[in-house]
Amino acid sequence: LYTYFQGNPKWPTSIQELKYALIATSASTIDVATLRDVFARAFSRWAAVIPMNFTETTSTVDADITIGFYNGSHGDGEPFDGPLGTLAHAFSPTDGRFHLDASETWIASGDVTKSSSNVAVDLESVAVHEIGHLLGLGHSTVEDAIMYPTLTVRTRKVDLAQDDVSGVQNLY
Ligand code: TQI
Ligand code: CA
Ligand code: ZN
Ligand code: ZN
Numbered sequence: 001l002y003t004y005f006q007g008n009p010k011w012p013t014s015i016q017e018l019k020y021a022l023i024a025t026s027a028s029t030i031d032v033a034t035l036r037d038v039f040a041r042a043f044s045r046w047a048a049v050i051p052m053n054f055t056e057t058t059s060t061v062d063a064d065i066t067i068g069f070y071n072g073s074h075g076d077g078e079p080f081d082g083p084l085g086t087l088a089h090a091f092s093p094t095d096g097r098f099h100l101d102a103s104e105t106w107i108a109s110g111d112v113t114k115s116s117s118n119v120a121v122d123l124e125s126v127a128v129h130e131i132g133h134l135l136g137l138g139h140s141t142v143e144d145a146i147m148y149p150t151l152t153v154r155t156r157k158v159d160l161a162q163d164d165v166s167g168v169q170n171l172y
Contacts, residue, residue, distance in 0.1 A: 002145065002147060003167075009094065010093050012094075019057040019063050019064050020098075021056065021057050021066050022036065026069075027102035028106070042127035046128075050172040063096070067099075068100070069100045069101075070099055078099075081101070087100070087104055088101060088127075089133075090133040092133065093134070098134055113155065118154070121153060122155065122158075124158050125157045128146050128160070132146055132167075142161060144161040144163070145161040146159075146160055147163070
């Protein structure tokens, strides 16, 4: 079963559009056009099931959600830890910060299961999970769910399970 953060924080339902911005991409090994593509796909999976749209903005001041790649300590008291361990983190509504560990071997195109690296992590899989947190979902006990708190390396898991859909639909 799905969970929410304590106090069930969520984005106001008066907002039908959340804007996101890629604010720190220089530490990423993936080009910005590919990143745009992956994040747009990840957001669209959630937008398909709730009355909320996600659009990219290049203006940091307009952005509700900010996405960045960082190494080690990056100013929020939750330092990244090098390859594997913590891959990314996102804050609960309505903070909007979504940070990714730049030291991961991120795979953004092609098939992560065919990667020659045994530490490769599928970017879209992690993005779909973190967007769940950005929307207010905690972890799920359902193994197939995107919000289940374990992702095996070299695995692609991007389709919302019924549990994820119920969780987000009961919030929005
Ligand atoms: N990052 C943790 C996560 O996103 C950070 C975290 C722990 C967290 N507890 C939280 C974030 C509670 C919000 C609320 O779960 S992670 C997975 C998964 C991570 C883990 O790097 O460990 C994914 C990132 F679920 F597979 F384990 C992405 Cl998909
Ligand atoms: Ca890490
Ligand atoms: Zn951070
Ligand atoms: Zn999580």
